[in-house]
Amino acid sequence: MDSVLSNILDAEDTDYGSNTYHEITTPAADDDDDNEPIGNDEDTEDEEDEGPDSDRWRHRTAILRTQLKPEQLLPIVTQTLDLWKSLGIDLPLFLLALTLLRSVELPTILRNWYAPPRTAKKGSRGMSARGTIDDFCTSLTRKRINADIARSLPLFSSPTEDVSTKALVKIQYNDLIEETKSAAPFMWSLLSEMAYSKKQRERNNTKCPDLMILNMISQAQYSRSQRRGKLQKLHALYLKASGTSARAFDLVHMLGICMSHKWACDAYETLADEKMREAQLAVQRPGWIISHDNVNLPMRAFSQRLHNQNHFISGTATTIWILPKSAYQLPTDANQDLNSHRILHSSEIFDLSRVICPNNIVLERIEAQNIQHVLRFLVDSPQFEKYGHKDHPDLKPPPSVEALPLGTKSKVQQFILKTCEIEEASYDGTEKVMAEIFRQLQLDTEVEQKQTGTERIIPWLGDQLTASRLRGLFRFHAEDLNSFERLDYMLPVFGWFHLLMALGNSLHAQYYGTSAGVGGLRHAFDLLGRKGLANQSTKGPFWHHLDEALHHICEAHFRACWLQEGNVRSIEELLSLAPATLRTMATTIVRQYASRQPIEEMAARDTESQDQQLRQQIMWNADVLVYIELRDAIRSGDVGRMEDITPTLLLRFAGGGNSNYTIELLEMMQGMYKEWPPAIV
Structure with missing residues (x-):
């Protein structure tokens, strides 16, 4: 008994957090009943503030504990038990009446009740209250969890x-x-x-x-x-x-x-x-665009029956784009003006000198953008992460040509219509898709059709096949009875994302090469370990992988040009150069390693003195910069830059045998420069 009491006095205090026992009696949340009280503290004991009296009693206990010797404790406990017996109470009744909430000794008391201490290898452990304390803690945990459930409901x-x-x-x-x-x-x-x-x-x-x-x-x-x-x-x-x-x-x-x-x-x-109701209201005001494309949906049946089989749906997905008011400011007679302009200028041909001989201002803007791309390939490299002049004016991009407005007031709304189970590849299918779109938008009534034909202008976007079908329908219905059936409201335009994909495929076809050849895409794909890029595909992630590979190969080529121009062995050696020096070097790289002039100069030499491998790399650099510029112009919304490189794109598709996009670009340029009035352009 003496050893047990000695261990109690010598036991180290353990930090149990707050010494205050705060009983939570919030009613538990009943199943499927969301009306239970939240944070109900009616039965919760108010927590008393700790004052100077509490500190005084704790100090008194600490002094008594230091003055009490272990051998003195047993007689005191025996005398106390005898006194309780004479008074008619025992230890449980005494503890029931005694309040120890403010005592710093309470955690030690509870710990000793849960696992009574004993001297190592000496004596047996006393009877504990482990089971009772476990049950009490479990019950208290349930109450606190139920209280948290109720409060967070x-x-x-x-x-x-x-x-x-x-x-x-x-x-x-x-x-x-x-x-x-x-x-x-x-x-x-x-x-x-x-x-x-x-x-x-x-x-x-x-x-x-x-x-x-x-x-x-x-x-x-x-x-x-x-x-x-x-x-x-x-x-x-x-x-x-x-x-x-x-x-x-x-x-x-x-x-x-x-x-x-x-x-x-x-x-x-x-x-x-x-959302359909919102779209129907949104199309009542001017300034919206339609785009649609084919979609293939495999429908699976887990329990197949004669009337429930796996099948494949070829349908059409349509999106309505609602432009902000700031981006669409046409006069009320824009529809009539468009048709009058078409009648007067549709038989005229736009000036082909825009394609063959662009003006010097456009060429200077294109060169400035190419110089900026070459600079970014260096400054954005991991080796230039700690370069201290990235915000220098000499490294800033050139001003935008004609960027679309940005901000919350220029936000474009998007509504996706219900997918229709109509195949759009044929003319008949395209007409059915158009009728279904007007039906979903509730524009198929006679009143709405009249308003559409005489007042609205609807740019209609899609891939090359969709744009070709729409343009064909426009020609077929040219002699119909009214403006709606003649499609006078429609401006068929191809989607630039599909043109970007076609441009990437054109580069793939021209520069693919072989594994043994140096400088071709095939050789680079093998070095980078890129799979699935041998054959062009319109399905799956082919374009995503090709786009990533084109960017990586382009960066590698131009960083090699930086090493060559700087006469250094590593990119880190260029960190000491000033921004003005870097811009000058980037200009030299573009003019010597990524333009047509050095190719023409090399062609004027004797065949034996021509470096065919260098010629191939310069051609690649010049062509891939067109892809990089178009990608960046689309992402930044600078339609002026997109227009600047349109002649280059037209010549590439014409020279590469892509007649479809050659026609699409010619049709767009004919519309911009001849058939569309200035208010629409």
């Missing part, structure tokens, strides 16, 4: 009818994480300890389990009531948009991560109807 509440774009876009994971940490601190701490060990916290610098913990709490809320499925709704719509199969959907729904597949289909229909 509004964060995950989502009524059944609350399926709208406005409600869904308000959900922000980072904000929800912070709000849940505040509303359910105990449960968050508990789950965090479960999901992330101490070693992980010390070892990992980037991994954060907050999103997993948030979803754990969300699943618990959803398990209690389906009306608490805010995140589940968001996840269900994402999985549906990603094309997740119904079987996989059902599994994820069973795990409580998302809503059911049926709910997702119904919600999609609700959101589609909401």
Whole structure:
């Protein structure tokens, strides 16, 4: 007994956090009942403020403990027990009446009750209260979890009818994480300890389990009531948009991560109807564009029957682009002006000198952009990461030519119409697609058709085949009875993204070469380990991989030009050069290694003195810069730069045997320079 009491006095204090026991008696959330009180503290004991009296008693206990020797403790305990016996109480009754909430000794007392101390290899451990304390802690944990569930309930509440774009876009994971940490601190701490060990916290610098913990709490809320499925709704719509199969959907729904597949289909229909109504209102004002393209959908049947078989759908996907008012300022008679202009100038041919001999201002702008690209290949390299003059005016890009306005007031709205099961490759299919688009937009009535034919101008975009079909229909209907049937409202234009893909394929066809040859794309693909780029394809990720490879090969060529021009062995040796010197070197690189002039000068020499490999590399540099410039101009929205390189694109497609895009570029230039009035151009 003496040794046990000695160990009690000598035991080290353990930091158990707050010494205050605060009992939470918030009612637990009942299943499927979202009306339970939130943060109800009626039965919760008010936490008293700690004052100077508390500190005085703690100090007094500490002094008595230092003055008490272990051998004096047993007689005192014996006398105390005898006194209790004479008074008619025992230890449990005494502890029941005694309040130790403010005592600094309380954690040690509880620890000793849970696991009574003993001298090493001496004596037996006394009877503990482990089972009772475990039951009490379990009960208290349940109460605190239920209290956190009740407080955090509004964060995950989502009524059944609350399926709208406005409600869904308000959900922000980072904000929800912070709000849940505040509303359910105990449960968050508990789950965090479960999901992330101490070693992980010390070892990992980037991994954060907050999103997993948030979803754990969300699943618990959803398990209690389906009306608490805010995140589940968001996840269900994402999985549906990603094309997740119904079987996989059902599994994820069973795990409580998302809503059911049926709910997702119904919600999609609700959101589609909401957006369709917005689109129908948006097209009532001028300034919108239509683009559509073919789409292939494989439809799978898990349980096949005679009436339910796997099948393949060839359909058409359509997008409506609503331009901002600042980008579309046409007069009210623009439709009549367009048709009058067509009648007067459609038989005239635009000046071909724009293509063959561009003016010097355009050539200077193109050269300035090429110099900027060559500079960026150097400055954006890893070796120039610590270059201190990146913001110098000499490294700034040239001014834009005719950039589209940016900002919230210039935001373009996008509406995706319902996919129609109509194949658009034929003229008949294209006409049916047009009729379906007008039907979905509720522009198929006689009144709307009259307004479309006489007042509206609709640019109609698509790939080369779509633009060709639309232009053919425009010719076929030229003698119809009214302006709507004659398609007087339509401006068929090809999509520049498809032209960019065609330009990349043209470079691929010209410079592919062989594995043994030096300088060809095939040789570079083999060195880089790029697979799947041998044969051109319009399906799959071919263009994405080709675009990436063209950029990497282009950067390598021009960084080699920097080494050659700087007469150095590594890029790091150029770090000491001033920005003005770098711009001068970039200008020399463009004029000597990426233009037509050195090729013409080399062609004037004798055949034996010509360096064919250098000639090939200069041709590649000049041609790939056109691709880089078009890509950058499209991304930055500078239509002036796109117009500047249009003659170069026309000559490339004409020389490369691509008659389709040669015709498309000629048609666009004919419209810009002859058939379209200045207000539309």
